Amino acid sequence: xxxxxxxMNWVRTxxxxxxxxxxxxxxxxxxxxxxxVSQQIKLLEHHLGDELxxxxxxxxxxxxxxxxxxxxxxxxxxDLQRKTADIFSPVGKGRLVLQVNYAFSYLWLSxxxxxxCARYPGIRLQLFHSNWASDFSESSHDLAIxxxxxxxxxxxxxxxxxxxxxPLCSVKIAxxxxxxxxxxxxxxxxxxGASHSWEQWFEQFGINLDPSLVIxxxxxxxxxxxxxxxxxxGVMLSYPDLFAKQYKEGKLSAPFDEKMPTSDxxxxxxxxxxxxxxxxxxxxDWLREEMRVFLRLMT
Amino acid sequence: xxxxxxxMNWVRTxxxxxxxxxxxxxxxxxxxxxxxVSQQIKLLEHHLGDELxxxxxxxxxxxxxxxxxxxxxxxxxxDLQRKTADIFSPVGKGRLVLQVNYAFSYLWLSxxxxxxCARYPGIRLQLFHSNWASDFSESSHDLAIxxxxxxxxxxxxxxxxxxxxxPLCSVKIAxxxxxxxxxxxxxxxxxxGASHSWEQWFEQFGINLDPSLVIxxxxxxxxxxxxxxxxxxGVMLSYPDLFAKQYKEGKLSAPFDEKMPTSDxxxxxxxxxxxxxxxxxxxxDWLREEMRVFLRLMT
DNA sequence: CTATCGTAATAAGTATTGCTAATGGATGGG
DNA sequence: CCCATCCATTAGCAATACTTATTACGATAG
Numbered sequence: 001x002x003x004x005x006x007x008m009n010w011v012r013t014x015x016x017x018x019x020x021x022x023x024x025x026x027x028x029x030x031x032x033x034x035x036x037v038s039q040q041i042k043l044l045e046h047h048l049g050d051e052l053x054x055x056x057x058x059x060x061x062x063x064x065x066x067x068x069x070x071x072x073x074x075x076x077x078x079d080l081q082r083k084t085a086d087i088f089s090p091v092g093k094g095r096l097v098l099q100v101n102y103a104f105s106y107l108w109l110s111x112x113x114x115x116x117c118a119r120y121p122g123i124r125l126q127l128f129h130s131n132w133a134s135d136f137s138e139s140s141h142d143l144a145i146x147x148x149x150x151x152x153x154x155x156x157x158x159x160x161x162x163x164x165x166x167p168l169c170s171v172k173i174a175x176x177x178x179x180x181x182x183x184x185x186x187x188x189x190x191x192x193g194a195s196h197s198w199e200q201w202f203e204q205f206g207i208n209l210d211p212s213l214v215i216x217x218x219x220x221x222x223x224x225x226x227x228x229x230x231x232x233x234g235v236m237l238s239y240p241d242l243f244a245k246q247y248k249e250g251k252l253s254a255p256f257d258e259k260m261p262t263s264d265x266x267x268x269x270x271x272x273x274x275x276x277x278x279x280x281x282x283x284x285d286w287l288r289e290e291m292r293v294f295l296r297l298m299t
Numbered sequence: 300x301x302x303x304x305x306x307m308n309w310v311r312t313x314x315x316x317x318x319x320x321x322x323x324x325x326x327x328x329x330x331x332x333x334x335x336v337s338q339q340i341k342l343l344e345h346h347l348g349d350e351l352x353x354x355x356x357x358x359x360x361x362x363x364x365x366x367x368x369x370x371x372x373x374x375x376x377x378d379l380q381r382k383t384a385d386i387f388s389p390v391g392k393g394r395l396v397l398q399v400n401y402a403f404s405y406l407w408l409s410x411x412x413x414x415x416c417a418r419y420p421g422i423r424l425q426l427f428h429s430n431w432a433s434d435f436s437e438s439s440h441d442l443a444i445x446x447x448x449x450x451x452x453x454x455x456x457x458x459x460x461x462x463x464x465x466p467l468c469s470v471k472i473a474x475x476x477x478x479x480x481x482x483x484x485x486x487x488x489x490x491x492g493a494s495h496s497w498e499q500w501f502e503q504f505g506i507n508l509d510p511s512l513v514i515x516x517x518x519x520x521x522x523x524x525x526x527x528x529x530x531x532x533g534v535m536l537s538y539p540d541l542f543a544k545q546y547k548e549g550k551l552s553a554p555f556d557e558k559m560p561t562s563d564x565x566x567x568x569x570x571x572x573x574x575x576x577x578x579x580x581x582x583x584d585w586l587r588e589e590m591r592v593f594l595r596l597m598t
Numbered sequence: 599c600t601a602t603c604g605t606a607a608t609a610a611g612t613a614t615t616g617c618t619a620a621t622g623g624a625t626g627g628g
Numbered sequence: 629c630c631c632a633t634c635c636a637t638t639a640g641c642a643a644t645a646c647t648t649a650t651t652a653c654g655a656t657a658g
Contacts, residue, residue, distance in 0.1 A: 356624050
């Protein structure tokens with residue numbers, strides 16, 4: 001085969017013909033004659049140095065190579081079309097692929113995303129959930145929302161909430177607490193992997209935490225921690241901003257006003273060095289504004 | 300913009316011009332005249348309904364749209380070229396992307412892959428490690444090697460080793476063991492998520508395992524289990540086939556000959572309903588044959 | 599068996615597109 | 629200031645894409 005890329009029209013003709021398994025039908029779909037289809041496919045086959053179709057008198061079928069090539073061609077054409085449209089179609093149209101942290105999606109986005117959709121009804125959203133830092137060159141999402149310390153290279157970051165944590169628990173449990181050391185007799189919920197810890201929190205009050213003396217549930221996600229805290233299983237140390245709804249509904253309460261800074265935050269993440277698609281820019285701007293309003297209401 | 304896909308030559312011309320930021324240089328690279336480049340880019344801009352370059356008398360720069368479009372075009376062209384070559388270039392050429400289970404890669408593949416590379420020097424390998432079942436429609440790998448019970452739909456599966464496990468430990472520890480109940484006084488290493496368990500193993504001998512009475516290390520990967528077993532920290536329950544090398548080198552030993560069937564295995568996984576690329580077929584055949592020889596040597 | 603329909607291949611001619619050569623305008627370095 | 633470099637434009641030629649018309653083949657219905 002020749003090493004250069006086959007012409008777009010050959011490929012598009014092949015796609016239609018392979019999908020329909022009928023040159024005449026492909027010709028109708030592409031608004032050309034059957035003859036043109038026949039010729040283009042012959043040219044493509046010659047270019048690739050391999051047969052794509054088995055011509056059996058009344059119907060054509062795909063060869064093994066053709067069968068293997070069809071999905072390649074389909075995803076390529078589809079990708080190019082979609083991404084081209086994302087960049088060049090007018091603002092408010094197109095698809096937007098987001099990678100979102102589970103907890104942020106459940107605790108904040110689920111309560112607010114409807115506003116974005118109402119404002120930009122032409123933007124079709126596609127949400128993927130993952131808690132891991134994202135590789136924009138590999139994956140095909142436009143934006144990501146990730147929790148972590150923000151030390152990722154090659155990415156643009158915008159912190160979304162205030163980077164401070166405080167003890168949070170059910171209202172019932174909160175009534176049992178009046179001073180920091182009261183916590184020591186309760187179950188503490190620790191999120192493993194977080195850069196803030198109960199140890200640090202107690203340090204603020206001169207209390208040296210002896211890990212063997214406290215009951216400490218360890219969970220690997222903030223979502224699990226919040227569910228345990230809500231159901232009265234213990235006290236968690238987390239971002240008050242994130243639990244506004246639970247706070248308002250009386251499901252969670254903060255026994256102390258003091259907040260402790262942390263180096264973890266939720267970040268809006270997008271690739272560095274190349275501009276965002278229009279839809280992604282629109283979403284970023286919306287999220288910025290929405291978070292600004294949200295955080296102002298918090299104080 | 301028009302909704303149909305821009306012609307391949309327009310796109311290719313744009314790619315070169317945008318990369319080099321010089322129409323004349325792009326023309327030289329593509330073996331055409333500067334005039335042709337200028338015209339094609341003008342056509343593409345017209346097609347997309349947007350400017351791609353800012354023409355500043357001596358040099359051109361990319362507009363925001365152009366900047367956003369360049370990576371899209373580059374990955375698309377690259378992908379199409381690579382995948383086309385994978386299908387149509389002669390056997391023994393091309394790239395092969397494998398997703399491999401960590402343990403299988405470390406314990407078996409690392410000792411045998413050199414033979415494949417020696418036999419097919421034209422095939423460039425790309426290995427990704429992951430222990431999770433794979434989605435061929437999303438990801439871009441050709442084959443995967445995964446551990447599990449094989450209950451994944453839409454995938455072709457071929458078991459790679461014998462689906463049986465047996466206790467394995469360091470030679471030193473093995474000398475302390477003569478009958479099954481001797482194990483109860485040692486540390487047992489359990490791989491969480493595996494479908495076989497120590498409980499099942501003891502059941503064979505009519506021993507009811509009381510979890511509270513045995514020291515049980517829990518790990519989440521076979522690799523971690525094997526490292527602990529090798530260093531004499533305890534006994535693990537795993538596939539003897541996988542540890543041939545450790546066995547031969549005296550690092551691991553099997554205190555009992557009896558093997559227990561398990562529903563977990565390592566599987567070679569490939570997509571259903573479409574043929575593999577030539578490189579992938581070659582790899583599959585090589586792996587089959589290599590495993591056949593390997594397993595025969597085992598018995 | 600034969601007429602007809604649906605399908606693909608081919609040949610020849612036309613239309614479209616792509617490319618070159620030549621030229622002009624603009625700019626910055628020497 | 630002049631020359632080199634860069635891009636745009638134009639006109640004309642070359643390549644390609646497409647159409648029309650025709651042939652060939654097989655299935656199916658009469």
